[in-house]
Amino acid sequence: MALSNKTKEVLLGPLNKNNPVIVQVLGICSALAVTSKLEPAVVMAISVTVVVAFANVIISLLRKTIPNRIRIIVQLVVAAALVTLVSEVLKAFAYDVNKQLSVFVGLIVTNCILMGRLEAFALGNGPWPSFLDGIGNGLGYGWILVAVGFFRELLGSGSLFGHKVIPQCVYDAGYKDNGLMMLAPMAILIVACIIWIHRARNKDLQEESN
Amino acid sequence: MKVIRKYIEKIKPHFEKGGKFQAFHSVFEAFETFLFVPDTTSRSGVHIHDARDSKRTMSIVILALIPALLFGMYNIGYQHFLVIGAKAGFLETFFYGLLSMLPQIIVAYVVGLGIEFASAQYKKEEVAEGFLVSGILIPMILPVDTPLWMIAVATAFSVIFAKEVFGGTGYNIFNVALMARAFLFFAYPSKMSGDKVWIRTQGSFGAGNPEMANGVAQTVDGFTGATPLGQIATTGADSFVSFSFTNAVGQPLSLSDMFWGFIPGSAGEVSTFAILLGAFILIVTGVGSWKTILSVFIGGVVAIVSVNLFASNAIMEMPMEYHFLLGGFAFGAVFMATDPVTSARTEKGKWIYGFLIGLIAITIRVFNPGYPEGMMLSILLMNAFAPLIDFYVVDANIKRRMKRVAVKNRKGVEK
Numbered sequence: 328m329a330l331s332n333k334t335k336e337v338l339l340g341p342l343n344k345n346n347p348v349i350v351q352v353l354g355i356c357s358a359l360a361v362t363s364k365l366e367p368a369v370v371m372a373i374s375v376t377v378v379v380a381f382a383n384v385i386i387s388l389l390r391k392t393i394p395n396r397i398r399i400i401v402q403l404v405v406a407a408a409l410v411t412l413v414s415e416v417l418k419a420f421a422y423d424v425n426k427q428l429s430v431f432v433g434l435i436v437t438n439c440i441l442m443g444r445l446e447a448f449a450l451g452n453g454p455w456p457s458f459l460d461g462i463g464n465g466l467g468y469g470w471i472l473v474a475v476g477f478f479r480e481l482l483g484s485g486s487l488f489g490h491k492v493i494p495q496c497v498y499d500a501g502y503k504d505n506g507l508m509m510l511a512p513m514a515i516l517i518v519a520c521i522i523w524i525h526r527a528r529n530k531d532l533q534e535e536s537n
Numbered sequence: 538m539k540v541i542r543k544y545i546e547k548i549k550p551h552f553e554k555g556g557k558f559q560a561f562h563s564v565f566e567a568f569e570t571f572l573f574v575p576d577t578t579s580r581s582g583v584h585i586h587d588a589r590d591s592k593r594t595m596s597i598v599i600l601a602l603i604p605a606l607l608f609g610m611y612n613i614g615y616q617h618f619l620v621i622g623a624k625a626g627f628l629e630t631f632f633y634g635l636l637s638m639l640p641q642i643i644v645a646y647v648v649g650l651g652i653e654f655a656s657a658q659y660k661k662e663e664v665a666e667g668f669l670v671s672g673i674l675i676p677m678i679l680p681v682d683t684p685l686w687m688i689a690v691a692t693a694f695s696v697i698f699a700k701e702v703f704g705g706t707g708y709n710i711f712n713v714a715l716m717a718r719a720f721l722f723f724a725y726p727s728k729m730s731g732d733k734v735w736i737r738t739q740g741s742f743g744a745g746n747p748e749m750a751n752g753v754a755q756t757v758d759g760f761t762g763a764t765p766l767g768q769i770a771t772t773g774a775d776s777f778v779s780f781s782f783t784n785a786v787g788q789p790l791s792l793s794d795m796f797w798g799f800i801p802g803s804a805g806e807v808s809t810f811a812i813l814l815g816a817f818i819l820i821v822t823g824v825g826s827w828k829t830i831l832s833v834f835i836g837g838v839v840a841i842v843s844v845n846l847f848a849s850n851a852i853m854e855m856p857m858e859y860h861f862l863l864g865g866f867a868f869g870a871v872f873m874a875t876d877p878v879t880s881a882r883t884e885k886g887k888w889i890y891g892f893l894i895g896l897i898a899i900t901i902r903v904f905n906p907g908y909p910e911g912m913m914l915s916i917l918l919m920n921a922f923a924p925l926i927d928f929y930v931v932d933a934n935i936k937r938r939m940k941r942v943a944v945k946n947r948k949g950v951e952k
Contacts, residue, residue, distance in 0.1 A: 501684050507724035
């Protein structure tokens with residue numbers, strides 16, 4: 328199935344030039360909170376992708392029947408239902424990760440990306456583009472989380488997905504894990520570095536300096 | 538001097554536009570102006586040039602740091618030979634300290650200047666001189682036994698994230714050397730505090746080798762490497778009288794030991810005497826602000842007096858003179874708080890800025906047992922507030938003068 332240009336833009340735009348985290352600077356709080364290890368970061372990325380995609384579809388289907396004045400409440404109900412579902416699934420099948428993510432699964436409801444996409448896209452587009460938009464934004468959010476989680480776990484604990492990857496001989500030579508990587512300040516510095524590289528590669532995104 | 542001047546004049550054309558090494562113009566320019574006052578003048582408007590440019594200022598700070606640095610080196614050797622139970626002459630002691638500190642200084646300079654030169658070259662700007670002081674400060678405020686690679690990582694971190702991203706020398710919000718220390722403190726706490734890191738027990742490059750057993754350096758019995766400040770912060774004693782400071786081998790420490798600096802600690806901070814010499818140089822040359830230094834101590838006095846009043850444990854009862862002689866209080870007040878870039882710039886602002894540094898430093902010291910050295914955090918915190926202080930000082934001045942204008946105008950109307 329060849330994708331038309333518009334569909335491509337809807338799906339792939341959020342991965343790069345319209346990224347929710349590094350361009351729109353949304354969803355930063357959870358990006359800092361769940362990325363100290365790679366595993367919760369991946370699970371969080373998947374959960375958000377699923378929730379945004381399906382919330383988008385549902386709201387898009389309902390968009391002509393939702394009264395404008397109470398649309399936020401309707402969006403919240405839909406989002407909360409989906410988040411509860413995801414949370415229960417996680418509790419059943421990935422209890423440890425669910426523990427690590429703690430409140431942040433429930434807080435997907437308040438994730439700015441979710442509400443932003445429902446307001447900005449799903450209310451004005453059909454179900455199929457909305458679904459793609461949800462997938463795109465979820466993945467756009469997700470790859471930042473995974474990238475941040477990768478560096479934080481590698482440099483902070485010397486492991487990836489809980490497996491030691493830095494060999495013992497390096498530690499014997501005097502290397503130590505960087506404790507700052509486990510703290511939130513380093514997460515925001517890593518996000519900043521990703522933004523730095525991204526802006527350097529995409530000159531059109533650079534804000535004008537005055 | 539003349540020989541160097543002549544040589545520089547000779548090779549200069551190669552670095553000008555069109556020359557062989559045109560690409561390295563920034564590097565050449567940096568060395569030339571470091572050695573000699575620049576001979577260029579402004580082409581437009583009226584400018585007054587003072588020979589005391591920022592490179593000269595930096596040289597004076599380095600000069601002021603020399604006493605503390607030399608004593609710090611001697612003290613590294615002194616503590617080392619004390620704990621390995623060996624006798625050593627003055628020169629041997631100093632030589633040991635020199636050998637253990639020199640690599641740290643070299644690493645800090647190579648990494649920091651490397652990044653500065655690279656970024657200046659990349660941006661086609663002149664190399665700024667700010668790192669000359671930071672490079673020597675970083676090894677002086679770190680524990681003696683900090684591994685070299687950690688110094689390299691911390692220096693790179695602070696030069697890039699505390700300085701270059703803000704626009705380079707003169708634009709940084711936080712003190713670069715303190716950022717390097719703060720980075721290490723949070724990243725590798727086990728290497729930055731406790732009682733293992735303040736005294737070097739290994740030999741350095743063959744000098745002062747201790748007796749080894751199973752690859753572990755042998756120390757005298759009862760060895761503890763905790764700094765005096767660390768000792769009192771972790772003591773179980775509930776009053777200052779029942780507590781006594783000891784040196785690394787368990788002998789009691791007197792006030793004069795602390796003043797001259799025969800205590801475990803970072804190289805720069807141990808000798809209050811050497812720091813006073815440095816303060817004298819800074820104040821006489823006008824490079825460091827005496828207002829900032831004095832107000833840090835005033836802030837400290839206020840905090841100590843009020844803490845002493847409600848004292849309930851040993852560190853709360855600790856009298857003023859100990860607070861000033863121990864830890865990084867004096868060093869921070871003289872060399873860190875006076876950093877012209879990160880401190881408040883208005884004269885009134887300097888009083889407020891320094892006062893709060895002293896106050897907060899003592900507060901952290903007394904109430905946070907896990908971290909008895911509050912100077913670093915309090916200076917960094919006030920670095921963040923310095924622009925705000927300046928803003929309100931300037932604002933208050935404008936308001937005061939506006940009032941005067943308003944009064945005058947009204948009088949004019951009434952006439």
